[in-house]
Amino acid sequence: MKINLERLRKDVEDLSRIGRDPRGGVTRPSFSQADFEARAWLKNRICEAGLYHRQDGAGNIFGRLGADGPTVLVGSHIDTVINGGAFDGAAGVLAALECLRRIKEEGRTLSKPLELVSFTDEEGNLVGDFLGSRAFAGTLSREEINTGLTPFGRPLGTILEGTEFSLESILGAHKERPQLDSYLELHIEQGTTLEMEEISIGIVERIAGKIYRQCSFVGQASHAGTTPLELRRDAFLATADFALRGTQLVATKHYGSMITVGRITAHPGSFSVVPGKVDFTLDLRSSSGDTLRVLDTELREMAADIASTRGTEFFWRAIDRTEPVALSERIIGIMKDECGKLGYSWMALTSGAGHDAQIVAPLAETGMIFIPCRDGISHSPEEMIDWKDLETGANLLLQTLLRLAG
């Protein structure tokens, strides 16, 4: 049994037209008008395929094949970042749809029910990453969704007004969860490893953990024309030193882990004033929880050293922290086995990006398939794939589903 690439490609292209952004790419954050249009479109595809459509209180969309019992869940998400691409998330949901459609068409009788899922707001456009899968898993707190403004400037509760959803329904979504046998997800790699190795299949062994920190060096703002260099307490030079030395530390001592300073704000932020305070973000990732903790401690010590050398103070606080997740060895074994039967080359990978799979993994055996994306680019209008890779990945997904449910 093989998937129908023509049909799958048409689905991906049709969905990518919903939320097309005149400034480029696809803008389809959850609970936007484009998202509701995409939900209606997906519901039609699910019903046309003869699957049972339902939706939980968090807006997670399901398409079921088979009756009750421990369920083999398969999916991803259809929301995008602002000016995102056509494949991040959508490829996984529509590959899953195509798999269930083929199994239904073939009339194959399976011992376990299969269910397609599209999780709400994987991209964290509202109140943080993985809103839908965390509501599904029951790990979302009332405080997280109740407080603060979304990046759209309104609280989540206000955004939900006039929809069929509410903060209460989101918090209750996990009660509607079926008993799970396992979870599978296909996703674009969002990196360049597969492309550079010219391999179509990445079998994900681990998803990296991360620590997000908001950091500040605080020195003394002073006049750029009259403060001698040796008397300055320049918070930007401290930040520059930290970013370079921190990157060097990871590259030499913790190779394979990641460090990124992505957002930087200097105060007061004027041509002629030495920055007295710089706020910046720190994104640390590693496939090893121990490495992540050691790196975090080493960076704290490095920052303290830089702060004292440069006449500044250093502050940081954790914004988010997730442990690395190991995926199911049994499912990894099945995937390797099926690649052999199908004649597909594959390689084992660690995912540096986060995925709904890491949220579902504590609930059931979980597996992930990566396919290459061009130049490793995602979250961008330039996001692109080779369609043959999607075909290869979806066929592996199909065979893995048949093994798990058969």
Place this chain on the structure above:
Amino acid sequence: MKINLERLRKDVEDLSRIGRDPRGGVTRPSFSQADFEARAWLKNRICEAGLYHRQDGAGNIFGRLGADGPTVLVGSHIDTVINGGAFDGAAGVLAALECLRRIKEEGRTLSKPLELVSFTDEEGNLVGDFLGSRAFAGTLSREEINTGLTPFGRPLGTILEGTEFSLESILGAHKERPQLDSYLELHIEQGTTLEMEEISIGIVERIAGKIYRQCSFVGQASHAGTTPLELRRDAFLATADFALRGTQLVATKHYGSMITVGRITAHPGSFSVVPGKVDFTLDLRSSSGDTLRVLDTELREMAADIASTRGTEFFWRAIDRTEPVALSERIIGIMKDECGKLGYSWMALTSGAGHDAQIVAPLAETGMIFIPCRDGISHSPEEMIDWKDLETGANLLLQTLLRLAG
């Protein structure tokens, strides 16, 4: 003859109450409501002192003692930055007022007329530094004042509506300029040299030149979790490298010159995205025009080197450029001589900050007196002086005026 410190201090304190900002310090940008209030207050002081008050088309305020002929001009400015202090500018205008008041009181007959001046918008709150003195000197172009928005979000022409000033009157101000003999200005140092040396008088020999540049490193935005460190084209690490190496270059090879990166914006500016572009400002200053040009060239080569090493491109453009200005050797000599007679300790200084004096210097022999300010702090609610230093500085200003006009 000595100045009356009690009266001068009362003037400084009275003026500092106009534009008092509830968020701290004094906010009195030119052509604001607070500025018009301050102008009326200053006019009253000028008239009370028996000086002849006038105003030119740029809003520069004058108070004249004596008839026609080459004029000894003395002053500074009364505008402030947002949340500025009570002394930057105001100390110079009010010390000049006190000197002319004392000379008038004593009935001293001088061979040359004296004129107090308060220049409009020295701080560049509207369309760039030194609006008033540049209008006075006739070096302001129509394009500069006609285009773009002020930081207050409205074009200068709109801000001037309903006032007695217009773009035309500003551009014509230099036609009202008296024939100049010389110009003197007293100002707070805005640095820590005098305070650390425990010396009350800085005799300014040169005003540093500067180059302002807007710079960008452009690399490639990419996923913070999936892009290996060695494949990144991180525009922030390039910027960090440039700031640190550039500072090292100045500290070792061009000691005494200044380099400052004051404003930094990373794009897209997200936790989990490697910055693909960083825009930043570069402020270079030196008392030597040759050093400034050499440094500028060396930094351009350094940036090109960093750009190629880090897989980025580098762009910059000049925003502003002023040559260093040498002040009058004759006036410097008079000041040193008068310090000796008065028993004041003094030291020669280069001003790293810009002043109206550098704009007037090409028109007439120019001299500047610095007095210490606490911790070198200016442009801040914390700006403070020792009143004895103001007395000392104003007495030197008075004796220098008498020598120049006597």
